[in-house]
Amino acid sequence: MxxxxxxxxxxxxxxxxxxxxxxxxxxxxxxxxxxxxxxxxxxxxxxxxxxxxxxAPDYIAPDLLPQPTLEPRKFWKPAPEKNPFNAWSHQCDLQAVTPTSKKLSGRNVVTKDNISVGGLPTTLGAPHSLLHKAGGHPVAPIDAVVVSRILRAGGIIKGTSTCESFCASPLSFTGGSSSGSVVLVAAHCLASKGSDSSFGQTVELAIGTDQAGSVRIPASYNGIYGLKPTFGLVPYTGAVSMSPMIDHLGPMAAELEDIAALLEVMAGYDGYDPRMTPEAPLAHQVKPYLESLLHARQSMKSTPNPGHKLRVGLLKQSFHIHGVAIDVRDIVHQTATRYFEAVGASVVEVSIPMHQQGPAIWTAATRPSMSSYLCQGNPSGHLSFLSPHAQMKWPPSQETYDTLTSNDPAVVNIMLSEKLAKNSTKAGLEAKAHRLVFALRAAYDSAFEGVDILVTPCAPTVAMPHPDPEGPGGKKASVLDRIGVAVGLTSNTCPFNVTGHPALNVPCGFSAAKGHPDVPLPVGMQIVASRWADEQLLEAAALFELGREIFQCTEGMTANERL
Structure with a gap:
C-alpha cells in the first residue's frame, strides 16, 4: 500500500x-x-x-441517465380512495420516445420503491427524515438498468410500489417488502374478473427485490407467480442493496408468459454490477425465455405424457422445517405429486440434510455486514455504481432509533447485529459462513444430478393478519411482537439466495387462516432448478398447470377410466 x-x-x-x-x-x-x-x-x-x-463533483454514467420519455417526467401521490391497499408509493406514466423492441409494448409495469426511476422519489419505505434529503424524499437521478430496459422494450412504467421500511422484513405491516408490487398485480387479476371495481389503478406486471424471499413470499400469499432468477442473471444496478451476495431483482405476474417476457427484457450483463459473473450472458445473448415457453406449451398439447422426461424431487427437509403449517405441507406435497404425475413426470423424495442449516448459513454469511450496505450505503469492495441519492443518514441518532423502533425494528436489529459481529464474535466467522455457502450449493447441485427440479413449500403458512400495534393486553406492541411474526418465514426461500439457484413461486391451492375458515387464501409451492436453468422452471410450472387441468378433468373418473 x-x-x-x-x-x-x-x-x-x-x-x-x-x-x-x-x-x-x-x-x-x-x-x-x-x-x-x-x-x-x-x-x-x-x-x-x-x-x-x-x-469533488459527482458523476452519473451517461447510459444510466433517465430514458427520454414521451411526456416530461412527473409524479403524484394517489388519493387514499384511489389507493385502497396503500400499494402505490408514487404514480407516473412513463413511455420511451423510441422503444427499441415491442416485447412489452403497451404493458403496465410497477417497480418496488427501492428501485430507481429517474425523476421519482425513492422512499425505501422509510420516513424522509431518515434519508439524506431535507424536506422530502430524494429524487432518483438515474433509471435503474431494468427500468431502462423495460422502457426500451415498450413497457409503461406506471409508478413505484410501497415497500417495507428499508426492505428489511418479508411481511407488509409497515409497507411490505415487495408486497406493494404483488398486491397491484393480484388486484389487477381480481378486477379483470369483475370481482371488484374499487381497487383503483392496478398493473399487469411488477418488479420486486428478493434477498431472502421478498418476491416469492408475497407472491405465495397473493396467489401469483414470483421469480427469483439465478444470481447474476439480472443486473441490480440502480436498486438499493441489502447485501450484494443475496441481492436479486425479479418479476411478478399472474401468467407464466409475463414472467418469461419480463425476465427476457431485464436479463443480461450491464457493465456496472459486480454481482454479474462470466457466466452471465451479454444482453443480446439472453435466452429467448418467452419463445421457449410458448414452444413448450405448444409441444405439450400434442404429446402424450408431455412431462415424461421431467424428474421432480420433493425436498424432504423443506416439508418439515420449523414453521411449515400442516395444511401448507400437505397441499404442496399432494398437488406436486398429483399434477406432475398427471403429465407423466416422475416424482421422488429427495433428502438434502444441509437444507435445514440453510437459514443459519444465510444469516451468518450476510447479517454481520448488512448494515454497511443497507444503512451506510457502502460498496462491497468490487467496482460498482451506487446511485448517490438513496441512503440513510449516518451515523444514526436517537431519533433514528426511535423512528425505526416504532416503524420497523428489523432495521435496528440489523445495525446492532453488525456491532455484535465486529466486536464480540470470532474473526473470520463471516468468511467461514461464505465457505459453507459453497458447501450448501454443492449439496443442492448434487441433488440436481438425479432430478431436474426441487419442490418445497414457499411461504410456510397462508397470509396472516397484521400484528396488533397495541400488543397483548392493550399495551404497546413490543419489538418481539412485531418481529416475531416473521420468524422462520423465509426458511425455505433464503437458502437459495445465498446459493444463487433460481426459484419460482407457483400457486398450487388454497387453505384458510386460523379463525377465518370461510376465507380461502392462496398456498404457494416453490420450485428450484440448477443455476442458469431459469427456463426449466418456467417449463416445469407450465407442466404443473397442465397437470392440474388433466387431474381436475379426470378427478371424478374411476381408476380404469383414467387409464
Missing part, C-alpha cells in the same frame, strides 16, 4: 486524542509519542484525500 501524499495537517480536526481513541477501539493501549506523531500525520493525509473526494 502506498501513501499518495503527506498532509501538513492544516485544517484537520484530528488530534492525538483522536488517534488514541481509534487505537483503543483496536485494543491498543500504548503508543509512543514519536509513533503517535507519525500515525497522526498518516491519518491526516488520508483525511485530506477523503475530503478532496467529498468536495
Amino acid at each position: 502506498s501513501i499518495v501524499s503527506i498532509s501538513d495537517g492544516v485544517g484537520s480536526s484530528l488530534s492525538k486524542i483522536s488517534l488514541r481513541d481509534f487505537a483503543a477501539q483496536l485494543h491498543i493501549d500504548t503508543i509512543s509519542e514519536n509513533d503517535a506523531e507519525d500515525y497522526l500525520t498518516l491519518l491526516r493525509s488520508l483525511e485530506a484525500v477523503l475530503t478532496s473526494i467529498d468536495n
